[in-house]
Amino acid sequence: MTDTQISAPGAGIGRSGRVALAMRGMHHRLGPVLAVVAALIALWYLAAIPMNAQNSLMLAEREGIVLTPATASERRNMSGFALTLAEPSQAVARAFAQDRPRLPSPHQVLAELWDSTVNQNVTSKRSLVRHAGITLAPTLLGFVIGSLAGIALAVGIVHSRLMDLSVMPWAIASQTIPILAIAPMIIVVLNSIGVQGVLPKAIISAYLSFFPVTVGMVKGLRAPSPSDLDLMRTWNASATRTLLSLRLPTSLPYLFTSLKIAVAAALVGAIVGEFPTGAVSGLGARLLAGSYYGQTVQIWSALFGAAIVAAALVAAIGLAQRVTLKRMGLS
Amino acid sequence: MPDDVINAAGLDLTFPSPDGPVHALSDISLDINEGEFVSFIGPSGCGKTTFLRCVAALETPTGGTLTVNGMTPDEARKARAYGYVFQAAGLYPWRTIGRNISLPLEIMGYSKSDRTKRTQDVLELVELDKFANKYPWQLSGGMQQRASIARALAFDAKVLLMDEPFGALDEIVRDRLNEELLALWKRTNKTTLFVTHSIPEAVYLSTKIVVMSPRPGRITDIIDSPLPHDRPLDIRDTPEFLAIAHRVREGLREGMEVA
Structure with missing residues (x-):
């Protein structure tokens, strides 16, 4: 029927077998990671009880349940811990399903994430995928500009003693200025010369991402x-x-490492760049709108959306790194 | 003299250092004729590598005169008058052996067809012609060093400068490479300056042995070898060979006593 020999490599293993083999390889790395994640989630649920206690007890009171500090004004100055100790059953029972919790619990965030990605049309204003895409454009543009600028600066610093002495202190100084302070100025200045849209946000991204590339590439x-x-x-x-x-090929391992830091910084820059413009779309706008309206679940899901995008970008560079360095014989 | 390839007279080199100046080379006078194989031997800090680096214009002497092919060392460097072989083979892992060897040819602006031909020729010379498309990590340490020698021979440099090229290799590989290097030298008749720690290596390979001592780095003895040009490996057991080796050892000991 076929020419395949019985003893062909991997023939006896089959697909599931091969997957199992791969899984066994990953198991050693995955185990500790999963343990840490589980611990963090447990801690998160635990923290939600005192964080939301004030609200939990208010909801209980509204339903006519008699509480030990009976009125809201008596409870106002009590800490979350004290409230939890005073009314443990109510605090625990009502901590994880509030509309506007102070600290939403993981399953609420997950549900919101699911609802705003899978259950929404990408063109919808509620779609987190759409918002992520809008933030991604200045992120990537800024990352490219920042990386190229970082490489160019590093080349200058390595070749010119004057640049080595003069540029590096300024590059370091530039990173000590809080980005939140300088972002509005960049937006306003660029706006006054007619530059709007993606570019100002990309420049804020570039401002954050050039530095790790410069430092890594100089080395x-x-x-x-x-x-x-x-x-x-x-x-x-x-x-x-x-x-x-010689120098550029040898620098590639350093380049990829700094690109990973740079791309994450570029995303932060793009998000921060959305704050002063009063943007209505993008992950940053989502964060801002969430905090205006006390929509903590929305804030947290936007945060997780940003983290997922950052992780994906870093992973993409990691993949490019592995493939390139292997081909170059540098790994 | 017209056939002097390298001519050093009263060469001095002092490095500044936090503990006061270091006298790396002191009053080095030496003439090397075309086609000679000259070994430099001595303990660490005797200036043998420093002298080679002066010839290559990688260091600048602070006194005396030095000419390479009748030019200053820097002119000779710019005229690509020498090929340099370091202890580390220095092959790029992202280039095949063939492309590693053609790198200096690319830099020097040889045409593509010329590059291909020269690379092929020197690969045959060091018997690596079957490995042109392999990557450095696919070759043993000895083969990598042969490739590095081929790279130094690929452009027609008059002089071959070798700084402990076999220092990192084991003795068995080293013996074989010594034999091959001698055969290569006889075929190409290239003036060769060879830095080594090993007395047998120096005596086996050289027409002239320069014995050096440290603090300050200086020449204590120059031995013109009476050994014939044809040297099978077992020449190392003959009385003539042992007599030269003895003289080298005496020269090294003398230098240590004075220091």
């Missing part, structure tokens, strides 16, 4: 061994040639 471009550099000198190779043939 990477200086990574070739002295004898490798001497060899280039014995061939009377130009600085450009040495850069292209």
